[in-house]
Amino acid sequence: MDQRISFVTLAVSDLDATRAFYLDGLGWQAELDVPGEVLMIKAGEHLVLSLWVDSEFEAEVGPIRRGPGIVPMTLAHNVASREEVDAVLATARAAGADPVSDALDRDWGGCTGYFADPDGFRWEVAWNPGAIGRVVLP
Template sequence: MDQRISFVTLAVRDLDASRAFYLDGLGWAAELDVPGEVLMIRVGELVVLSLWAERGFEAEVGPIRRGPGLAPMTLAHNVATREEVDAVLALARAAGADPVSEPEEREWGGYTGYFADPDGFRWEVAQNPGPIGSSVLP
């Protein structure tokens, strides 16, 4: 098996709200858009973010665990500068994102902040000055 991820699939409660947030708010473009079912957005050369309506997700994958707390995962968008971190967080908040945390200097040397999309999935916006951080920049 090749060491790679092709799709990141998230089950969303309201696909229309997710579409408005990602396409209209963040200015991203749909690769595939099937209203009421799925929205797919190319987020890397070989990576697609797939947002499925919950019902279709559960039909294929199985029941979704519901309840208090957060999904035990984050998505990350790395940028080259601290100013870009601030700008991306401002854009997300203008698009209606929940401003989870203000950006701050991290103990490991980076600068990051978080926002939540309409379903509460946490996005980290990060400037990571280390080699691994630089390796994921376009």
């Protein structure tokens, strides 16, 4: 098996709100848009963010576990400078994102802040000045 991820698939409760957030708010472009079912967005050279309405997700994958708290995962968008962290957070908030946390300088030398999309999925916006940070930048 190749060492790679091709799709990140998330179940969403309101596909119209998700579409408005990612396409209209963040300015991303759909690769595939099936109203009432799925929205797919190219998120990297060989990576697609697949946003499925939760009933369609459950029909294919199985029951979704529900309960209090947040999903124990994050999606990350790395940038090339600390200033870009603030700019991306501002764009997300202008699009209606929940402003989870402002940009903070971290002990490891970088800077991160968080926002949540309409379903509460946490996005980390990060500047990592180390070698691993350069690996994920275009």
